[in-house]
Amino acid sequence: MSKSEMLKKKQGILLVNLGTPDAPTPAAVKRYLAEFLHDYRVVDLSRWLWCPILHGIILNTRPKRVAAAYASIWTEQGSPLLAISQQQQKALQAKLKYDGYDIPVELAMTYGNPSMSAGLDALVAKGVEEIIVLPLYPQYSATTTGAVFDQLARVIAKRREFPAITFIRDYYQSESYIEALANSVREHWQEKGKGNRLLVSFHGIPQRYADNGDPYPEHCKATARALADKLELEDRQWICSFQSRFGKEEWIKPYTDVTLEQWAEEIERVDVICPAFSVDCLETLEEIQVENRDLFVEKGGQELSYIPALNDRPDHIEMMAELVRQKLNS
Numbered sequence: 577m578s579k580s581e582m583l584k585k586k587q588g589i590l591l592v593n594l595g596t597p598d599a600p601t602p603a604a605v606k607r608y609l610a611e612f613l614h615d616y617r618v619v620d621l622s623r624w625l626w627c628p629i630l631h632g633i634i635l636n637t638r639p640k641r642v643a644a645a646y647a648s649i650w651t652e653q654g655s656p657l658l659a660i661s662q663q664q665q666k667a668l669q670a671k672l673k674y675d676g677y678d679i680p681v682e683l684a685m686t687y688g689n690p691s692m693s694a695g696l697d698a699l700v701a702k703g704v705e706e707i708i709v710l711p712l713y714p715q716y717s718a719t720t721t722g723a724v725f726d727q728l729a730r731v732i733a734k735r736r737e738f739p740a741i742t743f744i745r746d747y748y749q750s751e752s753y754i755e756a757l758a759n760s761v762r763e764h765w766q767e768k769g770k771g772n773r774l775l776v777s778f779h780g781i782p783q784r785y786a787d788n789g790d791p792y793p794e795h796c797k798a799t800a801r802a803l804a805d806k807l808e809l810e811d812r813q814w815i816c817s818f819q820s821r822f823g824k825e826e827w828i829k830p831y832t833d834v835t836l837e838q839w840a841e842e843i844e845r846v847d848v849i850c851p852a853f854s855v856d857c858l859e860t861l862e863e864i865q866v867e868n869r870d871l872f873v874e875k876g877g878q879e880l881s882y883i884p885a886l887n888d889r890p891d892h893i894e895m896m897a898e899l900v901r902q903k904l905n906s
Contacts, residue, residue, distance in 0.1 A: 585740075588680045588704035589672075589900055590695050591665055592711045592724045593855065595685035596655040600646035606639040611687045617723040620785075642858075649861040658685075660855040661712070663888040664896070671897045677904065680704065686720075686727050693731045699739070706740040708903045710896065712854035714753055715795035716746040719781055742903050748795040749802060752898055756891040757799075757851055758806040764847065764883045771881055772843035773813055775835065776800040778852040779859060780818035780827040793818075793828045799851050819850075819868070820859050836868055840875035849883040854892075856885045 684695030800816035886892035
């Protein structure tokens with residue numbers, strides 16, 4: 577009897593990531609940004625204040641510029657975030673089957689396609705009685721993991737019946753996650769050489785969100801510290817920073833771009849890793865690998881070397897399988 581046959585109920589896995597436009601065009605980007613930026617978890621301003629700004633200014637000015645950025649990283653398989661997430665889905669299902677758990681794994685996005693509703697429907701169609709939801713955000717934030725929970729709740733609210741739900745909230749200190757990050761850094765250093773310092777860059781959130789109780793900054797700092805310890809780095813050899821700020825209010829610091837400007841005057845080469853991103857996407861492939869690389873060189877540095885996201889590395893997939901196995905009939 578296989579392990580999946582020994583389970584008390586038929587279980588399935590729903591991997592969830594943020595989302596991506598369907599195409600690198602202004603129209604597709606506008607649809608995506610409208611859904612993303614309308615979520616109160618992402619922007620918590622009064623709708624009376626925010627909606628006129630969003631629909632009157634942002635959605636009429638940003639889509640063209642953002643679409644050009646997406647076009648610069650688009651591949652034959654489409655959006656890197658979606659293509660790599662699909663690879664993760666297939667790899668995780670294969671890994672679980674190898675471990676004796678022949679259970680379905682589906683993919684969903686908080687915004688855009690494949691939708692949360694489509695992911696849920698696919699699992700229900702396969703007779704799943706309990707869904708283990710794995711948001712691909714190692715560090716919890718209300719803006720990401722919280723938004724996944726909300727979106728899932730909205731989908732469930734429209735149904736008379738739905739499977740039992742088990743939710744994996746975070747894994748920012750998981751030993752196998754930290755080890756996978758460290759492995760990726762060591763391999764990069766072996767192939768490309770080691771830079772003068774390591775910048776551990778996370779997506780930022782407004783400082784106000786942290787002041788109101790979002791634990792995300794502390795989760796990021798804990799991940800960065802654990803990674804630095806695993807790599808046996810001295811404090812002067814690394815720093816935890818935050819990227820991708822938007823708008824005029826203060827976001828959590830230190831800022832990635834400001835840090836790179838300062839370092840460019842002190843060192844020749846910097847390595848950058850972005851542990852909050854489980855797959856490479858616009859924020860890593862364009863913002864870090866192009867925009868921030870150019871900034872570092874412009875300010876006097878010689879080379880910014882980006883260390884890719886964990887993507888579908890075997891040790892990353894094993895980490896996901898470990899998280900899932902802990903929840904199977906727990």
